[in-house]
Amino acid sequence: MTPFEALEAAVERAGSQSALARKLGVSQTAVWKWLQSSKRIPAEHVLKTEKMTGISRHLLRPDIYPMDLCEKGAISS
Numbered sequence: 001m002t003p004f005e006a007l008e009a010a011v012e013r014a015g016s017q018s019a020l021a022r023k024l025g026v027s028q029t030a031v032w033k034w035l036q037s038s039k040r041i042p043a044e045h046v047l048k049t050e051k052m053t054g055i056s057r058h059l060l061r062p063d064i065y066p067m068d069l070c071e072k073g074a075i076s077s
Helices: 003-014 017-024 028-038 043-053 067-071
Strands: none
Touching: 003 017, 003 028, 003 043, 017 028, 017 043
16 A cells, blocks of 8 residues: 555545544645645644554555565554
């Protein structure tokens, strides 16, 4: 799963772009822009999104939370 697909899955689990936006304290337009332009969620929203949706931080932002570090015990989830 790519970070973009993980973000799409998080939106789906939240119920909608608007629902995810409300839960994160951002506008629906911000979520739309993440999906349309950056294709990933900003770092400051990753952990809250993981907690709300169950989509792993490692899938949402593998550049910040790489799986190999987790497997080695360097990061606990």
